[in-house]
Amino acid sequence: MTTHEAALALGRTFHQALVSGDWEGIRAVLHDDATWTLPGDNTISGTAKGADAVVERAQRIASYGLNFELLHVLVSRENMALSLHNTAHRKDAVLDEHLTTACRLRDGKIASIETYLSDVPGMNAFFV
Template sequence: MSDNETNLALGRSFHQALVSRDWDGIRVLLHDDATWTLPGDNTISGTAENADAVVERAQRIASYGLDFELLHLLVSRENMALSLHNTARREDAVLDEYLATVCRVHEGKIASIETYLSDVPGMNAFFV
């Protein structure tokens, strides 16, 4: 399997585990020292500093009832990214954002994640 195919499979596995709330499935895709950085100033912003913290971040995000629609799975020579449309609604707020979750891959596992958002103020208002 080529690096591109491996990274595509890794991206599909990450998205599927997130959608199905398979936290153990996410954990096995990560290096022990993996990180996840999100912009903004809210309950999910900042950098999660190890694999367990990355899983906790995914759990916290999912606990808000998000729908994680995969638009595209993208690969570079060595890494991959998920293009997503995340939506959620509650009585006092609506989330409707597009994002790129860029994953640096090392030895077939996710070493770091950085998320780029279309609407940081909207994210701040939703994740209070």
């Protein structure tokens, strides 16, 4: 398998684990010292440090009932990114955002994640 094929497969694995709530599957693709940084000022913002904290963040995000629509898995020479359209509805809030979750890879696993959002104020209003 080429480097870019491995990165594509890793991106698809991460997304499928997120969609299906396979927290052990997410944990399996992370380095122990992995981080995940999200913008904004809400319950999921900031940097989660360590693989367990990254999994907890994924669980917290999923607990809000999001639909994680995968638009593309993008690869660079050494890294991978997911292009997503996330939506969710509650009585008092609607989430409808496009985002890129950029993953820095190391030795075939995710070392760090940084998420770029189209609507930080909307995210802040939804994740209260």
